[in-house]
Amino acid sequence: MAAISLSKLNKHYGSLFHAVKDVDLEIADKEFVALVGPSGCGKSTTLRMIAGLEDITSGDIRIGGNVVNHLPPRDRDVAMVFQNYALYQHMSVYDNLAFGLRNKKTAEAEIKVAIDRAAGMLGLHELLQRKPKQLSGGQQQRVALGRCIVRNPQVFLFDEPLSNLDAKLRAQMRIEIKRLHAEIPTTSVFVTHDQVEAMTLGDRVVIMRDGRVQQTGTPLQVYGKPANKFVAGFIGAPAMNFIDVTVRSETGATSVEGEGLRLTVGASQAPALAAHNGRRVILGVRPEHLVLGDGAPGLGFDARVEVVEQLGSEILLETRVGGASVTAARVPAETVIARDDQVRLSAQAGRLHFFDPETELPISG
Amino acid sequence: MFGEQQRFVLLLIAPAALLLLLFQVVPIVIGANASFRDWALYNPRKTWIGFDHYVAVISDPAFLYVVLPNTFLFMVLSVAGALVVGLALALLLNRPFRGQKLVQTILLVPLMVAPVIAAIMIRWIFNDQFGIVNVVLEAIGLDGQPWLVQRWSAFGIILLTDIWLWTPWFTLLLLAGLQSLPKEPFEAAAIDGTTTWRVFRFLTLPMLRPVIVVCVVIRAIDAFRTFDIVWTLTGGGPGRSTELFSLYAYVHAFLNLDLGRGSAAAIIGGLIILVIGVVLYRLVDRIAKV
Numbered sequence: 001m002a003a004i005s006l007s008k009l010n011k012h013y014g015s016l017f018h019a020v021k022d023v024d025l026e027i028a029d030k031e032f033v034a035l036v037g038p039s040g041c042g043k044s045t046t047l048r049m050i051a052g053l054e055d056i057t058s059g060d061i062r063i064g065g066n067v068v069n070h071l072p073p074r075d076r077d078v079a080m081v082f083q084n085y086a087l088y089q090h091m092s093v094y095d096n097l098a099f100g101l102r103n104k105k106t107a108e109a110e111i112k113v114a115i116d117r118a119a120g121m122l123g124l125h126e127l128l129q130r131k132p133k134q135l136s137g138g139q140q141q142r143v144a145l146g147r148c149i150v151r152n153p154q155v156f157l158f159d160e161p162l163s164n165l166d167a168k169l170r171a172q173m174r175i176e177i178k179r180l181h182a183e184i185p186t187t188s189v190f191v192t193h194d195q196v197e198a199m200t201l202g203d204r205v206v207i208m209r210d211g212r213v214q215q216t217g218t219p220l221q222v223y224g225k226p227a228n229k230f231v232a233g234f235i236g237a238p239a240m241n242f243i244d245v246t247v248r249s250e251t252g253a254t255s256v257e258g259e260g261l262r263l264t265v266g267a268s269q270a271p272a273l274a275a276h277n278g279r280r281v282i283l284g285v286r287p288e289h290l291v292l293g294d295g296a297p298g299l300g301f302d303a304r305v306e307v308v309e310q311l312g313s314e315i316l317l318e319t320r321v322g323g324a325s326v327t328a329a330r331v332p333a334e335t336v337i338a339r340d341d342q343v344r345l346s347a348q349a350g351r352l353h354f355f356d357p358e359t360e361l362p363i364s365g
Numbered sequence: 366m367f368g369e370q371q372r373f374v375l376l377l378i379a380p381a382a383l384l385l386l387l388f389q390v391v392p393i394v395i396g397a398n399a400s401f402r403d404w405a406l407y408n409p410r411k412t413w414i415g416f417d418h419y420v421a422v423i424s425d426p427a428f429l430y431v432v433l434p435n436t437f438l439f440m441v442l443s444v445a446g447a448l449v450v451g452l453a454l455a456l457l458l459n460r461p462f463r464g465q466k467l468v469q470t471i472l473l474v475p476l477m478v479a480p481v482i483a484a485i486m487i488r489w490i491f492n493d494q495f496g497i498v499n500v501v502l503e504a505i506g507l508d509g510q511p512w513l514v515q516r517w518s519a520f521g522i523i524l525l526t527d528i529w530l531w532t533p534w535f536t537l538l539l540l541a542g543l544q545s546l547p548k549e550p551f552e553a554a555a556i557d558g559t560t561t562w563r564v565f566r567f568l569t570l571p572m573l574r575p576v577i578v579v580c581v582v583i584r585a586i587d588a589f590r591t592f593d594i595v596w597t598l599t600g601g602g603p604g605r606s607t608e609l610f611s612l613y614a615y616v617h618a619f620l621n622l623d624l625g626r627g628s629a630a631a632i633i634g635g636l637i638i639l640v641i642g643v644v645l646y647r648l649v650d651r652i653a654k655v
Contacts, residue, residue: 079556
């Protein structure tokens with residue numbers, strides 16, 4: 001059992017910088033959790049505190065039920081993959097893989113068996129006698145993964161391991177890590193600034209900002225029910241459109257009005273919005289939930305095309321609606337469309353989000 | 366004959382080339398010429414005698430059995446000593462502690478002391494009548510020693526002085542090397558459960574190797590031509606027992622006024638340094654490629 005529990009975790013750097021603020025997080029045994037957020041949000045610091053590479057200022061870290069607050073890294077039984085691989089450049093791949101086990105005075109025969117197994121999983125057999133410098137970035141990261149696997153630790157920690165790889169390799173490695181976790185189910189914490197990595201890899205996703213956890217949930221939860229405007233804008237690519245609108249609640253119908261658009265709000269959201277009648281709120285709608293042409297009644301609006309991005313499989317449209325910039329995805333690739341064209345866009349029913357402009361919290365029924 | 370750019374380049378290198386020619390090439394040529402002649406100050410004819418001086422030097426028992434072994438022993442021990450102490454201090458200074466900057470500044474003091482001054486201080490410290498070392502020994506009931514009139518104690522003191530003088534240089538360069546090493550492999554090692562000794566043996570040392578080798582090469586060549594501290598501390602004595610190669614050439618050229626023999630010794634020394642330099646540089650090259 002290697003559940004991880006963080007409670008009221010804080011990290012101060014001097015008196016000026018409060019990097020991690022009251023983080024509470026429960027990670028179940030064998031769960032894969034992705035910590036995601038923009039640069040400087042405290043996700044790497046949190047991971048490094050779990051690893052024991054950073055001291056904690058206050059709070060508790062438990063691994064497998066034991067408080068490890070002041071244990072050195074080697075006594076925590078964790079393994080870590082670093083962004084820049086952190087391989088021992090002067091050693092062969094074999095020696096890199098064997099190093100951790102030799103520290104534990106494991107017999108060479110046992111080490112060989114463990115390395116054979118890891119090399120088999122990661123396709124490293126051909127590379128065992130090479131030095132890291134002679135390997136590509138992807139191969140080096142596989143060696144770094146192998147170094148973790150051979151130690152058979154309680155917890156895997158990943159610190160932006162795919163950031164140094166090109167897009168294609170990143171996608172491949174993502175699959176590899178996912179497959180690996182299925183083969184060797186081990187509690188894993190994966191830090192990334194890439195929300196696609198977080199969504200595809202994590203059983204649960206933890207979104208952080210300015211040292212605080214904004215939301216914890218399954219990929220579907222954080223996508224479908226964002227806890228605040230930040231999460232709504234951070235999760236999903238292209239990012240959610242935000243438009244300032246005013247609530248108009250009249251007998252029998254609630255609608256929102258913005259510059260150049262008036263949308264009817266569905267029955268499920270109307271009561272909550274009605275309480276904001278006459279006030280300004282923020283309408284959020286994901287680009288993939290906007291369709292070209294007339295959709296459900298009361299959900300269409302006119303837009304002027306500013307940029308057409310042809311992706312081959314679909315078109316991304318950057319449009320202007322009044323003063324707001326609105327992106328629409330999933331426009332069929334064959335659509336003939338050009339800059340300055342006037343188009344009709346429609347939001348899918350039940351896919352509108354509303355946020356309070358002051359608290360940035362969702363307004364929902 | 367030359368393009369504008371080439372003329373400009375020539376203009377830029379001309380001062381350095383001129384200095385090199387006047388103060389390096391010309392003296393070497395004059396010295397080489399002298400080494401083939403009977404160029405003693407009392408022989409104005411400077412008779413050509415071929416390789417006689419060279420034969421005399423390499424068949425001189427004092428050169429073969431005292432000067433050369435002393436020189437190599439000095440080179441190896443002084444470089445090794447300063448390297449070990451310098452590395453230890455660099456490792457100490459590489460981790461933060463209260464007063465670290467102060468310690469670092471104090472450790473650099475020997476670098477600011479002229480070698481001759483250091484040698485004079487050390488000579489007084491080990492003076493058999495008034496030196497502080499003997500005073501302390503006698504105060505605790507031990508016999509004072511005539512440190513500088515016994516071969517191996519005198520040689521030891523020369524080594525000690527040289528190591529004292531050069532340790533800060535090693536410390537400074539190795540500390541810079543240590544601070545430029547990437548942090549992550551050490552963090553990975555910490556997570557891998559590596560002991561401090563294994564981190565030093567299998568990470569720090571191999572990763573620092575290129576810096577160590579460059580330091581050793583530069584310092585070894587420099588140690589080979591050490592003159593000042595030996596001359597000041599012992600003058601090569603007692604007898605000729607602590608004489609190093611540079612003293613040998615100096616004594617022949619400027620005390621015995623036999624410029625020919627002195628030049629021959631200097632050129633033999635130059636050739637030895639050349640061979641050592643090439644071998645060490647090859648070593649650097651090989652290690653840097655690893």
